[in-house]
Amino acid sequence: MPDTQYLIAVAVLCCVITWGLRALPFAALGPLRSSRTLQFLSTRMPAGVMVILSLYTLRTLPLTETRAFAPLAALAVTVALHLWRRNALLSVFAGTAVCVALSSTFFAP
Structure with missing residues (x-):
């Protein structure tokens, strides 16, 4: 012990x-x-992360099928809301809601 x-x-x-x-x-x-670098990154990274995630999501999107409409409409809503209100949280939630609503109602696979 x-x-x-x-x-x-x-x-x-x-x-x-x-x-x-x-x-x-x-x-x-x-x-x-x-740190000036950290201040710069804190203002630029949220938009940069959204762009990277959007491109990653849309890279395999079949543009010839109707299934592509829901994600593209959600992307348009997200960009428009972000440019209008400058609120990342609002634009991401609204874009997600549009994508889920369209995917589950009109353009279900």
Whole structure:
């Protein structure tokens, strides 16, 4: 059976490592707040991610079939809403709703 000092040392070491790992992101956050690169990415990445996901989704879309209408209509709604309201959350949810509604009602495979 391990002695008491060993168990206390292990418990203290685990506490120190856990506390350090939880505090590390907060310590690293200070210098990142003044970073011009991070400020640039925080304004450009949401639109960039939406473009990449849209292109990935549409890359295998069969343009000759009627099944292509629902995703293309959803894309049009998403882009139009985003350009009009500048609200990524609203445009993504509305585009998803349009795609699901059209796919499940009119253009079901």
